[in-house]
Amino acid sequence: MRLRALLDTDALGLKLLGGEDELDRTVRGVMTTDLRDPSRYLAGGELVLTGLAWRRDAADSDPFVRILVQAGVAALAAGTAELGDVPEDLVVACARHRLPLFAVHESVAFATVTEHVVRQVSGERAGDLAAVVDRHRRLMTSGPAGGGPDVVLDLLGSDLDLRAWVLSPAGRLIAGSKSAGPALPPDLCARLAAGHLAAARSGRRGPHRVTLGTTVYSLFPVRSGGRPAGDIRETVLSEWLLAVEADAGDWPAERLDLLQGVTQLIAVERDRRDAARTVRRRLAQEVLELVQTGAAPAEIAARLRVAAPVLLPGLGAAPHWQVVVARVEWADGGIEPGPAAQALLEEILVDPRATGPEPSDRIAVAHTGDEAIALVPLPAVSAEHDGSEAGVLADALLDAVAEPLSAGLDDDGRITLGVSAAVHSAEGLRGALEEARHARRVAAARVGRVCAAGHQELASHVLLLPFVPDDVRRAFTARLLDPLRDYDRRHRAELIPTLEAFLDCDGSWTRCATRLHLHVNTLRYRVGRIEQLTGRDLSRLEDKLDFFLALRMS
Numbered sequence: 001m002r003l004r005a006l007l008d009t010d011a012l013g014l015k016l017l018g019g020e021d022e023l024d025r026t027v028r029g030v031m032t033t034d035l036r037d038p039s040r041y042l043a044g045g046e047l048v049l050t051g052l053a054w055r056r057d058a059a060d061s062d063p064f065v066r067i068l069v070q071a072g073v074a075a076l077a078a079g080t081a082e083l084g085d086v087p088e089d090l091v092v093a094c095a096r097h098r099l100p101l102f103a104v105h106e107s108v109a110f111a112t113v114t115e116h117v118v119r120q121v122s123g124e125r126a127g128d129l130a131a132v133v134d135r136h137r138r139l140m141t142s143g144p145a146g147g148g149p150d151v152v153l154d155l156l157g158s159d160l161d162l163r164a165w166v167l168s169p170a171g172r173l174i175a176g177s178k179s180a181g182p183a184l185p186p187d188l189c190a191r192l193a194a195g196h197l198a199a200a201r202s203g204r205r206g207p208h209r210v211t212l213g214t215t216v217y218s219l220f221p222v223r224s225g226g227r228p229a230g231d232i233r234e235t236v237l238s239e240w241l242l243a244v245e246a247d248a249g250d251w252p253a254e255r256l257d258l259l260q261g262v263t264q265l266i267a268v269e270r271d272r273r274d275a276a277r278t279v280r281r282r283l284a285q286e287v288l289e290l291v292q293t294g295a296a297p298a299e300i301a302a303r304l305r306v307a308a309p310v311l312l313p314g315l316g317a318a319p320h321w322q323v324v325v326a327r328v329e330w331a332d333g334g335i336e337p338g339p340a341a342q343a344l345l346e347e348i349l350v351d352p353r354a355t356g357p358e359p360s361d362r363i364a365v366a367h368t369g370d371e372a373i374a375l376v377p378l379p380a381v382s383a384e385h386d387g388s389e390a391g392v393l394a395d396a397l398l399d400a401v402a403e404p405l406s407a408g409l410d411d412d413g414r415i416t417l418g419v420s421a422a423v424h425s426a427e428g429l430r431g432a433l434e435e436a437r438h439a440r441r442v443a444a445a446r447v448g449r450v451c452a453a454g455h456q457e458l459a460s461h462v463l464l465l466p467f468v469p470d471d472v473r474r475a476f477t478a479r480l481l482d483p484l485r486d487y488d489r490r491h492r493a494e495l496i497p498t499l500e501a502f503l504d505c506d507g508s509w510t511r512c513a514t515r516l517h518l519h520v521n522t523l524r525y526r527v528g529r530i531e532q533l534t535g536r537d538l539s540r541l542e543d544k545l546d547f548f549l550a551l552r553m554s
Contacts, residue, residue, distance in 0.1 A: 001120045003075050012108060016102055018094050026074065028074070032110050038071075044073065048076050050077070068099060076099055079106070080106050086101070149175035149265075152266070156177060169197060171191075191403070196243075207220045217244065217246075220241065223264075233330055292433075304429075307377070312362060319378050321423055321424075325372070325374075328413065338367035342365050363375075394417065397452055418453055435455050480536070499527075503548050503551070
């Protein structure tokens, strides 16, 4: 705002004492001080308010004014409540240094002047920022991106003092303003994403308010392409969010509109990135079709040679490859799961510690039927052993995304993921695809909203369990375990826990009795009761195996 505007506001009670030729100066802030040297607290452009407590005699005025001028302040306003009138020596000093000087009537509180200036300056800054955002949006829409989301987040930080970040639904930090300080830690990103997804699934309109510790964050959904969501489940697991360290609950409509404009600008970058994924998606689709139709290895290898430089530019040698399969399931169906799983895989296969959209350029994801299939290239040097410790690991993947995605699934959805070992040739790609699909079925047999399994688990007996039909599973477990459950319910005998411990101790009476804090004779009595109720003999390997499988499937 201009200094001239202060005189036009009668409620401020300001009287101009000098500097009429300087009234077109811009005021960028306000500061109240009675320090003899307030320079350390001045950034330039302030209206300085003072009660003159720093002045002991006339000789103090000129040094004080000189300090203000050197700091670049816009003007000085002196209160008259203490001395009755502004001292003439201060008027002379301000005239000498060409610093505009106002007198503040004793009936007007400095807080009134401060509130007015702050409100006007903030409104003008928001207007200036809105114009910059609009201009930047036009540039990004019509041509190459002007720096991505980081640019507009920096504007929020510099012009509105807002710390802001863009996050993926899985909690990956995509962008952050420079003024936001150090990058948000991954666990905080995950908690913010979880809060956003939970609020979105509840049907509440954004921005969503989340409090973590003593800090309040406002979370704004970034609608891809600005399109309104139909069924929220179609997009909730793939769309970005803007997290602002502030409580937007008491913001004026103008500022909320500005932040909505910022999300639209970020959505332009998101749409541009999605468009860039078209080539990688097509490559993955072509490779997948060749593998599934039993094409010759030479033909698949030729297609992989095309894909490698696109996904890993500058790579000298042919990479190793991993396959990741994902499936999103909703309780009542009605939503095509393939595209949702595809968008989700493109987000979660990027290391949550990696920033920016670029790392996702190394992943090609296709979808077929109700599942998405990712082709992940690995430089040969990182998988030179057997691939078991390179690339995507199921446990690490699950740890990184389980918290936020579980919130987005609420109580009616599931995500299951399967990860293959690394393979180094086209011949191994079909086996990797089947391996990833088998691993996903193992994950699907587990309890939880988000489950993952890797190729390491396929050498275990648990591989067989997901393929047992539900009716067979129920009949098998009921025949063996229901008599024990009924007995435990009537007598509180703890036969089921005893059976689990006995099998876990490999049938060792001593170790099992020690674990359960029982006398060996008591343990023998319980095992005898189990055998009597079920007609089985726990000294036989076959019966032990049947009990073991029944417990795992129950």
